[in-house]
Every structure is written in C-alpha cells, then in structure tokens.
Amino acid sequence: MTDPKKYKELQYLDRNESQYGPTPKCYDFLKEVTIDELANYSRDFAKGIKSSLSKMIADEFKLPERQVILSYGSEDLLKQIIHYYLDRKEKILIPKEAWWYYKKVAYEVGGFNVEYPMTRGKENGVATFLYDVDKMIEIYDREKPRIVLIASPNNPTGNRISKDDLHRFLDACRGALVMIDEAYWGFGSVENDYVKPFLDEFPNLVICRTFSKYFALAGCRIGYAFAGKNLEELMNYTVRYLGYNRLSEKLAEIAYKDRDYYGKVTNLMQEDKEYFYKEFGKMKGFTPYKSYANFMLVDMPLEVRKDMNKFLKERNLLIKFLDEEAFKTEARITLGTREQNYYLMDSIKEFLGK
Numbered sequence: 306m307t308d309p310k311k312y313k314e315l316q317y318l319d320r321n322e323s324q325y326g327p328t329p330k331c332y333d334f335l336k337e338v339t340i341d342e343l344a345n346y347s348r349d350f351a352k353g354i355k356s357s358l359s360k361m362i363a364d365e366f367k368l369p370e371r372q373v374i375l376s377y378g379s380e381d382l383l384k385q386i387i388h389y390y391l392d393r394k395e396k397i398l399i400p401k402e403a404w405w406y407y408k409k410v411a412y413e414v415g416g417f418n419v420e421y422p423m424t425r426g427k428e429n430g431v432a433t434f435l436y437d438v439d440k441m442i443e444i445y446d447r448e449k450p451r452i453v454l455i456a457s458p459n460n461p462t463g464n465r466i467s468k469d470d471l472h473r474f475l476d477a478c479r480g481a482l483v484m485i486d487e488a489y490w491g492f493g494s495v496e497n498d499y500v501k502p503f504l505d506e507f508p509n510l511v512i513c514r515t516f517s518k519y520f521a522l523a524g525c526r527i528g529y530a531f532a533g534k535n536l537e538e539l540m541n542y543t544v545r546y547l548g549y550n551r552l553s554e555k556l557a558e559i560a561y562k563d564r565d566y567y568g569k570v571t572n573l574m575q576e577d578k579e580y581f582y583k584e585f586g587k588m589k590g591f592t593p594y595k596s597y598a599n600f601m602l603v604d605m606p607l608e609v610r611k612d613m614n615k616f617l618k619e620r621n622l623l624i625k626f627l628d629e630e631a632f633k634t635e636a637r638i639t640l641g642t643r644e645q646n647y648y649l650m651d652s653i654k655e656f657l658g659k
C-alpha cells in the first residue's frame with residue numbers, strides 16, 4: 306500500500322501523457338545542446354531534404370522523403386489536412402465514440418461532421434469496442450463525405466481496427482481522402498509492415514502518428530505522417546522551408562532509435578493493464594475495456610463517479626471522468642508508472658470499501 310503522503314502534488318493520469326518520460330538519451334542530448342541548434346535554422350533544406358528526421362523515417366519505410374510529413378504534433382496534422390481539403394458545407398466522416406477534437410475541426414472551416422458508431426462486444430473475454438465495417442461502408446455510401454477519419458487505436462475506447470477490416474473499408478472509400486489517426490501506435494504493436502503497401506494501394510490515404518505518446522515527447526510537439534502518392538499538394542503545403550523545431554527534431558530522432566527503452570516501458574504497462582483488467586473485473590458494476598493504448602476506459606456505476614472523482618483528487622490523483630454523450634458512465638485512466646498505477650488501484654479500492 307502506497308502512503309498517500311508520498312504524492313504531494315497532483316498526479317496527472319488524465320491526458321494520456323507518459324509518466325515514464327522519454328529515453329534518458331534525450332536528456333543526455335539536452336545537456337550538450339549548442340548554439341547551432343538554438344540560434345540557427347536547419348540547413349537540411351540546402352541538402353535537398355526537409356529534415357533529417359523525415360529522411361530517417363522515409364528510409365526505414367522505403368518511401369520517398371516527400372511522402373513523410375512533419376508537423377507540430379499530430380493535432381496540427383489533423384488541422385492542416387482538414388483545413389486544406391475540406392470546403393464549406395462538405396462532410397467529414399468520424400467515429401462517434403472518439404477524441405472530442407475530431408468533432409470540432411470541421412466547423413473551423415464551415416464543414417460538418419457525420420458520425421459512424423462503434424458497437425460494444427468482447428475480445429478474449431475482455432469488453433471492447435468494435436468497428437462495424439458494414440455499417441461504416443453503408444454510411445460512407447449514403448453520405449459521400451470528402452474526408453474519412455479512422456482512429457486506431459481509438460481514444461478514449463482503446464480498441465483498434467484489424468488489418469483486414471481496415472483494408473475492406475479503405476477499398477470502399479476510394480473516393481475520399483482517408484486519414485488514419487495512429488497517435489497511439491506502439492502500445493499494442495510496433496508493426497509497420499502494412500504502411501507502404503497500404504500507401505501504394507490507396508493513394509489518397511494519410512497515416513498520422515506522433516512522438517507525443519509512445520515516445521513520450523508530448524511537450525516537444527512533433528508529429529509525422531505518411532501521405533499517399535495522390536496527395537502531392539498536401540506534401541507541398543506542409544513543408545516548412547526554414548525547417549522545424551531543431552530540438553524537437555533531434556529529440557524525436559534519438560527517441561525513435563531507442564526501441565529498447567520504449568519496449569521495456571510498454572512491457573511494464575502491459576503488465577499493469579493485465580492487473581487493471583483483473584482488479585476492475587472483480588469490482589461490482591465496473592467494466593474495464595481492452596486497451597491497445599496507454600490508457601484504459603472503465604465503465605462504472607453512475608452514482609460512484611462523482612464521489613470517486615472527489616476522493617481521488619484529495620489523494621492527488623486526477624483521472625478523466627468523461628462527460629460526452631457517448632460516455633456517461635465511463636472514466637479514462639492514463640496508465641502511469643507502476644507505482645502510480647498501484648497507488649490509484651489501492652485508492653479506488655479504499656474508496657469502494659468505505
């Protein structure tokens with residue numbers, strides 16, 4: 306049992322940030338930063354590339370560098386793509402049970418949303434949300450949106466779409482620009498093999514990723530995306546001729562290469578997820594949802610939510626009690642360090658035992 310006095314400050318388990326932080330190699334680099342990184346623009350453009358970061362990623366994926374886009378976090382990618390392609394009164398198809406920002410962005414340019422619902426089911430005995438591809442295709446055919454958005458793993462539900470389902474859906478949406486938001490890539494799997502074949506087969510596809518989540522660099526605001534061949538205008542639009550944030554680029558490069566460190570963190574998190582499934586599964590009226598991300602959605606009795614929020618805050622624990630239409634009885638817990646996770650679970654048990 307962790308002594309609550311140990312946590313004198315609020316523990317932020319509410320915004321899907323990493324509590325372990327980036328690889329120690331990032332801190333080593335920061336100790337040796339020179340005037341060059343701080344006072345000068347990047348000279349990568351003169352070398353015929355946008356950035357050594359996008360070049361490194363492109364080489365790994367065997368893609369031309371122009372097909373790898375860099376941005377100020379993946380929030381910025383979503384904004385740039387939607388602002389660039391969505392005209393007034395055009396539609397974007399988004400998941401209903403999803404990150405709140407998807408619902409806002411189309412309105413910034415006078416467009417509007419149509420939504421596809423997910424269904425609730427089970428995966429190997431654990432509750433999960435499921436993508437209903439038949440339904441998604443039916444809505445796509447009816448609404449004819451300009452842009453389609455798929456999030457995998459999805460926030461806040463934590464589920465992901467299978468490669469077969471994704472392929473079937475992409476095949477049905479060839480007339481639209483399709484964005485896959487993979488902000489939570491890495492926690493469920495570090496597979497990358499599908500990226501190039503999908504981009505080759507679906508030239509209007511953009512796969513968006515970030516250094517904020519798996520690589521624990523949310524404060525550096527750097528994201529990246531893979532753009533299909535038809536999206537030449539987007540590739541040009543997103544270029545920054547004076548370069549990108551040089552510290553962020555360098556930190557991202559260092560993080561990207563240290564698979565060992567991030568693999569270990571993910572394994573710890575996976576064990577803690579198993580612990581959460583087990584413990585929440587024993588609590589009356591609680592349902593933990595399968596997570597392929599760094600957070601877990603937990604359904605709980607409505608009457609428990611309000612008082613639990615207060616109780617946890619008094620113990621300096623902040624988790625996200627959702628208030629959207631689709632999630633009236635759920636909370637989303639960002640996985641912390643092992644110690645934070647156990648402290649949270651002990652506190653919830655203490656609250657319920659009161």
Ligand SMILES: Cc1ncc(COP(=O)(O)O)c(C=O)c1O
Nearest residue numbers: 378379380404460488515517528
């Ligand atoms: C699903 C999803 N996509 C994108 C983002 C944006 O992250 P960032 O801008 O830090 O890359 C978030 C942030 O929480 C998110 O939950």
